[in-house]
Amino acid sequence: MADSKEAEQVSTSESEQSDLIEPETCIHRENSMLLPAENFISIDYESFENYDCQPSGVIHEIVRSNSQDKSEETPDVVLSSSNDEFSAGEDKEERKQISAKELASALTEEDIEEDETRKPEWRAQKKHIFILSEAGKPIYSRHGSEDKLVTIMGVLQALVSFVHDSNKDNIRCIIAGDHKFVFYVRDPLILVCVSQGADSTQQLLLQLTYVYNQVLSVLTHKTLVSIFKQRRNYDLRRLLSGSEKFLDSLLSLIETDYSFLLGAVRCLPLDLQVRDMISQSIIQHARVKDLVFALILANNQLVTLVRMKKYYLHPVDLHLIINLVHASESFKAAESWTPICLPKFDSSGYLQAHISYLDESCQTCLLLLTVDRESFFTLSDCKNKIKERLLKYNGLNAIGDSLTKTSYSINQCGITDLRHFLYKSRSTAQYTSPEVEAPYLGTEEQERLFGLYQYLHHRIHTSARPLKILYHVGPHETLLGWITQGFELYAVFGPLVTKPSAIHSINKLLKWIKREEDRLFILNSVTF
Amino acid sequence: MNTIEAKVVVLGTQAVGKTSVVIRYVGGMFSKAVSPTIGASFFTYKLTVNNYRVKLQVWDTAGQERFRSMAPMYYRKANAAMLIYDMTSADTFYDIKEWVSELKRNVDNPIVMCLIGNKCDLSDNREVSVKEAQEYAESIGALFHETSALKNIGIEEAFLEVAQQLIKLYETSPNSGLHTIDMGENRSGAKEGNSSIKLPEEESSKPATQQDTKCAC
Ligand SMILES: Nc1nc2c(ncn2[C@@H]2O[C@H](COP(=O)(O)OP(=O)(O)O)[C@@H](O)[C@H]2O)c(=O)[nH]1
Ligand SMILES: [Mg+2]
Numbered sequence: 124m125a126d127s128k129e130a131e132q133v134s135t136s137e138s139e140q141s142d143l144i145e146p147e148t149c150i151h152r153e154n155s156m157l158l159p160a161e162n163f164i165s166i167d168y169e170s171f172e173n174y175d176c177q178p179s180g181v182i183h184e185i186v187r188s189n190s191q192d193k194s195e196e197t198p199d200v201v202l203s204s205s206n207d208e209f210s211a212g213e214d215k216e217e218r219k220q221i222s223a224k225e226l227a228s229a230l231t232e233e234d235i236e237e238d239e240t241r242k243p244e245w246r247a248q249k250k251h252i253f254i255l256s257e258a259g260k261p262i263y264s265r266h267g268s269e270d271k272l273v274t275i276m277g278v279l280q281a282l283v284s285f286v287h288d289s290n291k292d293n294i295r296c297i298i299a300g301d302h303k304f305v306f307y308v309r310d311p312l313i314l315v316c317v318s319q320g321a322d323s324t325q326q327l328l329l330q331l332t333y334v335y336n337q338v339l340s341v342l343t344h345k346t347l348v349s350i351f352k353q354r355r356n357y358d359l360r361r362l363l364s365g366s367e368k369f370l371d372s373l374l375s376l377i378e379t380d381y382s383f384l385l386g387a388v389r390c391l392p393l394d395l396q397v398r399d400m401i402s403q404s405i406i407q408h409a410r411v412k413d414l415v416f417a418l419i420l421a422n423n424q425l426v427t428l429v430r431m432k433k434y435y436l437h438p439v440d441l442h443l444i445i446n447l448v449h450a451s452e453s454f455k456a457a458e459s460w461t462p463i464c465l466p467k468f469d470s471s472g473y474l475q476a477h478i479s480y481l482d483e484s485c486q487t488c489l490l491l492l493t494v495d496r497e498s499f500f501t502l503s504d505c506k507n508k509i510k511e512r513l514l515k516y517n518g519l520n521a522i523g524d525s526l527t528k529t530s531y532s533i534n535q536c537g538i539t540d541l542r543h544f545l546y547k548s549r550s551t552a553q554y555t556s557p558e559v560e561a562p563y564l565g566t567e568e569q570e571r572l573f574g575l576y577q578y579l580h581h582r583i584h585t586s587a588r589p590l591k592i593l594y595h596v597g598p599h600e601t602l603l604g605w606i607t608q609g610f611e612l613y614a615v616f617g618p619l620v621t622k623p624s625a626i627h628s629i630n631k632l633l634k635w636i637k638r639e640e641d642r643l644f645i646l647n648s649v650t651f
Numbered sequence: 652m653n654t655i656e657a658k659v660v661v662l663g664t665q666a667v668g669k670t671s672v673v674i675r676y677v678g679g680m681f682s683k684a685v686s687p688t689i690g691a692s693f694f695t696y697k698l699t700v701n702n703y704r705v706k707l708q709v710w711d712t713a714g715q716e717r718f719r720s721m722a723p724m725y726y727r728k729a730n731a732a733m734l735i736y737d738m739t740s741a742d743t744f745y746d747i748k749e750w751v752s753e754l755k756r757n758v759d760n761p762i763v764m765c766l767i768g769n770k771c772d773l774s775d776n777r778e779v780s781v782k783e784a785q786e787y788a789e790s791i792g793a794l795f796h797e798t799s800a801l802k803n804i805g806i807e808e809a810f811l812e813v814a815q816q817l818i819k820l821y822e823t824s825p826n827s828g829l830h831t832i833d834m835g836e837n838r839s840g841a842k843e844g845n846s847s848i849k850l851p852e853e854e855s856s857k858p859a860t861q862q863d864t865k866c867a868c
Contacts, residue, residue, distance in 0.1 A: 341717060365665065365687050365715040452686035456674060457711070461690020462721065476690075496724060499693065 239267035240275055251317040252334060252374060255280055256351065257310065262359045263367060265374055269360070279315050283308055296324050307331035311351035312338065321574035323581035326384065330377050333442070336466045337373050340443045341366045344470035372450035373443075379573065380423065384580055385611070387547045387554040388441050391424040392531065395641040397521045401513065402427045402649045408508035410651055413495040415474060417651075419481075420448055420488045421522050425553075425645065432650045437467035438552045444476075448488050454478045455485040458506070460499045463492070477502040481510045487522050533557040536635045538628045542600065544614040545576060546636055548644055555636070555643040572615065579604045579613050594622055603629060653831045654704040657817045660725045662750045663735035664743040665714030668769040671800035672735060673711045676810055681801050688713040691725055698814060703821075705814045726754060730820070730829055731763040731813050738768040738797065741778040751791050760828040763816040764793035765809055772799040 239245050245267045253272070254263040259280030261269035269276070283306060286294040297304035305327040307314040314331045322330070339347065342362060350357050377383045393401075405417045406429055416436055419426035423445050430436060447463060448454065462473035477491040477499060489509065491502045513519045533541060536557070543563065547554040563572045575597070583590045583604045595602040601616040603625050614632070616625055640646065661669045670685050670692070677694045694709040710725040712718065726732060734750055736743040747766065754762065766788040768779060774797075781797065788795035794812050798805035821829040 362717050364717075365713070366717070368687075447689075451689050452684075453670070453688050453692060456670070456678075456685075457692035457694050459688075459690055459692050461713075462718075503693070 238274055239264075239271035242267070249318065249320045250322075250374075250378075251315075252331070252370075253279060253313075253315045253317075254334065254338065254370075255313050255315075256355075256357070256359060257313060258355050260356065260358060262312070262363065263370055265371070279306075280313060282306075283313050303327060305331060307335065309335050311348060321577050323577070323585075325584070326577060326581060330374070330383070333373060333377060333383060333439070334370060336439055337370055337443060337446070338363070339466040339470050340447075340464045341369065343464040343472060344466065345472065369446060369450050373446045376423075376446060376449065379569075381545055381554065381556060381573075381576065382423075382438075382442060382445075384577060385545060385547045385554050386438055387552045388438055388445075389424045389555065390553055390643065390645050391421050391426050391522065391525050392528075392555075392642050393426065393521060393525055397518065398427055398645065400516050401518045401522075402429055404509050404512040404516075404518065405429045406649065406651060408512065409491060409502070409505040411493070411498065411501055411505060413498065414491055414493045414502070414651065415468075416490070416492040418444070418490050418492075419522075420445060420490065421486055422526055423449055426487070426522060427645065427649065429649045429651060434468070437465070440465035440467045444490060448478070448490070451478075454488065455480055458503055465492075475499075477506065479503075479506050481506075481513060482519050482523065484523075486526055487519060530556065530558045533560060536632055538631050538635070540617050540620045540624070541628050541632065542615045542617060543572065544612065544632065546613075546632075547611040549608070549610055551644060551646065553644050575600065575602060575615060576613055578602075583611075594625065601625060605629065652699075652702055652704055654706060655817060655821055655829055655831055656706045656708065657730040657814075657829055658728055659707050659709045659731045659733060659813070660729040661709060661711045661733045661735060662722065662726065662747075663714060663733075664737070664740075664746045667714070667735050667737040667740070667743050668800050669714065669733075669735050670711050672733070672767065672769055672798060672806055673709055675800040675803060676806050677709065681803070687715070690718060690721070696810075698811070700811065700814045701818055703818050705817060707810070707814070722753070723757060726758060726762075728760075728828065729758070729762060730760075730817055730827065731765065733765050733767055733809070733813070734793065735767045735769050736779065737770050738779045738784075739770055739773050739776040744768075744779045744784070748787075751793075760826065761820055761824055763813055763820060764791060765813050766791075766793045766795045767805075767809055768795075768797040770799060770801070771797040771804055772802045 248266045250265070252263070252265040253261075253269075253276060255261055255276045257280070259277050261272055261276045263269055264272050282297075283294055286292055287308075293308050294306045296306065301319045303316075303318050303322075303324055305316045305318070305324055307316075307328060312335065314335055316327045316331055318327055346362075347359075350359070350362070382389055401419065405419075405427065409417050409429070415431045415434055416428065417430075418428040418436075418441075425441070428436060428441075443465065444463070451459075453459065458477065458479045461476050461478065463476050464470065464473050468474070474492045474494060475496050475498070477489075477493070479489055481487045481489050489506055491505065493502065510519075533543060543557060543559060545554055545556045559569060559572065563569050579593065579595065579602050582593050582595070583606055589606075590604070591606050593602070593604040595604075596618070598618070600618055601620050603612075603614045603616065605612045605614075612629065612633070614625075614629060616628070620628075636643070661673060663669050665687065670688050671681060673692075673694055674685065675681055677696045688711055690713055692711045694711065696707045696709060698705050698707070710729070712722060712725055732750075732754060734747045736747050738744075751764070754764070766784060768781075768784050784797075785795050794809070794816065796805045796809035796812070798809060800806065817829060820827045821831075
């Protein structure tokens with residue numbers, strides 16, 4: 124990861140911001156939780172709103188563990204709450220001394236021997252995600268069984284309520300050595316991420332919002348709230364049982380798929396006429412009352428989306444749909460009919476989804492989302508007609524062909540020294556990127572590449588210092604990020620590229636993308 | 652020959668083998684790696700019994716708690732219910748009793764019930780005796796079969812007997828909710844209102860004729 128060894132230069136061709144660059148601080152002001160306003164993925168700000176009207180600039184709490192026993196791994200913790208402003212000269216007297224160990228032992232005396240946290244494999248995990256109820260009841264853990272994590276869940280809950288009760292404030296993050304603890308408190312749930320990876324605090328928070336939305340997608344916000352209103356101590360695992368795999372799947376997608384980082388969807392490259400024909404098939408044969416969205420997915424990519432005129436599909440919702448299909452083998456066996464809540468669309472209720480694969484090899488998945496719970500057979504009929512038409516006009520073959528090519532080779536862009544790039548069209552919330560090729564073929568290298576993009580993305584979107592252009596010379600590659608009104612571009616060059624030639628390449632690349640635009644993106648939205 | 656269209660709902664606790672039983676029957680195979688059902692899956696199966704063509708529309712429901720509230724959607728209009736438990740787990744057998752009382756409460760039309768003790772290949776670990784299950788089945792007027800989706804035991808028989816009962820129901824009870832469909836009609840649930848679909852003129856004729864030819868079944 125291109126870490127703190129800052130060897131970068133910042134181009135100022137677009138802005139005057141270069142001298143404003145400063146080394147990263149691990150504590151951000153509250154507005155740094157916000158992604159740029161125009162970004163499609165909006166963190167749910169509602170819960171943060173109240174902080175915005177409070178004066179900032181005071182460190183409310185700094186809790187420092189005074190534990191000496193490093194082998195117990197009770198880390199030195201720095202608590203930062205939402206009103207924090209980083210200041211170098213923190214006042215020692217304002218710190219509260221508390222031992223995390225004391226905290227832990229005060230909370231739970233029971234079943235320490237059952238504790239998953241003592242297992243080396245568990246500790247070695249790069250990223251942990253926990254979901255607990257406000258009462259501290261375990262709901263989900265990415266690694267290990269949440270049953271055996273009662274202790275740590277208790278500690279996390281205590282941290283949240285400690286900061287909340289003593290300051291009417293919300294804990295946001297803790298930096299403890301290599302570990303970042305990021306908290307996302309969304310009544311009635313507490314979501315926590317503990318990471319020693321490359322992700323920035325902001326990115327981790329975004330991931331937690333995805334996790335939260337995934338929970339909503341299964342249960343709806345309404346159910347979630349009313350359950351805990353009735354019984355604060357409710358064991359939510361009962362209701363989530365069978366849905367853990369969606370959380371697991373989502374979290375592994377988040378770590379490998381750029382869609383989530385970018386808040387954009389990837390379209391399956393298709394010739395404009397072919398895509399039009401596919402959309403037309405849906406429009407012609409699925410013009411059914413109460414059908415809100417009809418879409419075709421292939422290998423986590425969007426083939427087409429047809430929507431009711433009044434309604435839009437938010438990228439977050441689309442990601443949840445993609446994850447649902449990605450994680451559910453059972454849709455391959457038969458036509459399915461399942462409720463799904465799309466939290467951005469309406470978090471209070473379910474849409475009913477007719478889900479089926481159109482091809483024998485189960486790659487092309489059709490989803491028809493309706494508000495009419497009784498319309499299965501009508502939609503099943505539509506599906507048959509759509510399928511017939513797609514077969515007749517070779518639509519399914521075209522999709523299959525495009526899939527076998529995975530994506531496209533960077534060579535097709537004809538730009539030497541450019542190794543890989545991500546291009547996001549902001550107005551459509553879609554992105555494109557070439558296949559990952561050498562030298563990023565190994566898993567480890569792919570992870571590193573992912574880390575590079577995370578770094579670049581983070582540097583550019585740090586709201587303390589949002590950048591327009593960042594040119595970063597790392598030890599193994601040179602990175603260039605560029606944000607404009609219309610697009611976000613993140614490019615990875617070989618290490619020897621010069622700045623002028625990189626800029627030249629980028630311009631060439633933009634021209635190439637423009638030429639291919641029709642194939643790589645869905646530019647016109649299709650409605651019933 | 653008359654064709655009867657019947658809706659069959661498959662109920663039971665998660666992991667008793669509902670999907671495996673249905674896939675064994677409809678698809679003729681068993682997959683160790685069958686994945687948990689999300690929502691409900693829909694299968695159709697056609698068979699010919701006693702001079703009737705019976706078209707079964709099978710709803711395989713998910714046993715997960717969060718889908719519990721959806722169950723009425725599937726059993727409300729059902730003509731038959733397959734009540735499946737895992738014979739190696741007494742709990743799953745007791746769960747059936749809840750399903751039955753729920754059906755009794757909410758379903759007005761006559762419904763053929765079939766109690767199925769699945770996983771009989773594991774009968775060494777049996778927790779529900781034949782006698783107990785049989786008596787219970789009799790008490791609720793249900794058919795009873797022990798099956799194994801893995802070893803393909805008893806499933807064919809269970810569905811066949813259900814189909815026979817459905818025919819009997821059709822012949823004897825006018826308000827059974829069962830109906831015959833005319834033979835040219837192959838589209839599932841055509842009654843449910845494809846009237847709301849507006850087809851462009853040139854498209855509407857072609858698929859329909861294809862449907863017709865396919866339906867020589
Ligand atoms: N030994 C044995 N295992 C079975 C049988 N039927 C299903 N299973 C297994 O039981 C588990 C749950 O099956 P599934 O069909 O998904 O159950 P459902 O949740 O009721 O649909 C799977 O691991 C199956 O392989 C059977 O007849 N014998
Ligand atoms: Mg199942």
